[in-house]
Amino acid sequence: MTPSLTERRKAATQLDIARAAAELFTERGPDGTTAEEIAVRAGVAPRTFYRYFRSKQDAVGPLLAIGGDHWRERLAGAEPGTPLPRALASAVTESLTVPHEAKAEGMRWTRGLLRAAAGDPALRAVWYRVNQESEDRLVPVVARLAGEDADPLEIRFAAAAATDAIRVALETWAESDAGLEGPGSPAELAMRCLRELAGGMRLLTEPQQS
Structure with missing residues (x-):
């Protein structure tokens, strides 16, 4: 089945957040990174981050x-x-x-x-x-x-x-x-x-x- 526009947007947002997390983990390590910093790097609100993910590692x-x-x-x-x-x-x-x-x-x-x-x-x-x-x-x-x-x-x-x-x-x-x-x-x-x-x-x- 072809994903709906909403599903594609959701997947794109999740991938943006994932890339931001990977960048920060590479730069600072997981211990030196917060979920809020990942949200800022991805250009989303912290509440958006937690809508999709339970933790920074996730x-x-x-x-x-x-x-x-x-x-x-x-x-x-x-x-x-x-x-x-x-x-x-x-x-x-x-x-x-x-x-x-x-x-x-x-x-x-x-x-x-x-x-x-x-x-x-x-x-x-x-x-x-x-x-x-x-x-x-x-x-x-x-x-x-x-x-x-x-x-x-x-x-x-x-x-x-x-x-x-x-x-x-x-x-x-x-x-x-x-x-x-x-x-x-x-x-x-x-x-x-x-x-x-x-x-x-x-x-x-x-x-x-x-």
């Missing part, structure tokens, strides 16, 4: 969720009948490859927030919540690609494993000084994680050609 949720939204959309767009491992690999590679500056900026925000989360339990909890929500939304996408006869347990496990593969890849990249492309990049690390998973999960093992 405010970055929409920014952290963008990547998961993009790769699920790419996976959902895979042709029916595409083997799940191939569809996952393609979606992950496309979503973590950085073809333009706007996407590179988003990845830099993610790196800064993940580094800040290492010392802030509340911010780390937001990151884990975003990943859990992404996993839940991934289940029906995986189910469609896996086919009607797929085991529901394997579907849920595949969705959880794929989500964690990307989470671990991003966290590992954020801890390093690796670039956005090449060895140690998010896409390269995520593909390494997926290959490790494929060795032990039947649903993530590509069928052999006869």
Whole structure:
């Protein structure tokens, strides 16, 4: 369904607040930032901030969720009948490859927030919540690609494993000084994680050609 104008405006305001929070967390750290300062940076009233978010850490949720939204959309767009491992690999590679500056900026925000989360339990909890929500939304996408006869347990496990593969890849990249492309990049690390998973999960093992 196409979002209404009101829903689009709400999402835009939430993202403005999320970017303001990310900027201030990068400059001062979560401990040195207040919700009121985030509201001022975003150009909204404090009451507007609290209408959308419960805490200053919660405010970055929409920014952290963008990547998961993009790769699920790419996976959902895979042709029916595409083997799940191939569809996952393609979606992950496309979503973590950085073809333009706007996407590179988003990845830099993610790196800064993940580094800040290492010392802030509340911010780390937001990151884990975003990943859990992404996993839940991934289940029906995986189910469609896996086919009607797929085991529901394997579907849920595949969705959880794929989500964690990307989470671990991003966290590992954020801890390093690796670039956005090449060895140690998010896409390269995520593909390494997926290959490790494929060795032990039947649903993530590509069928052999006869």
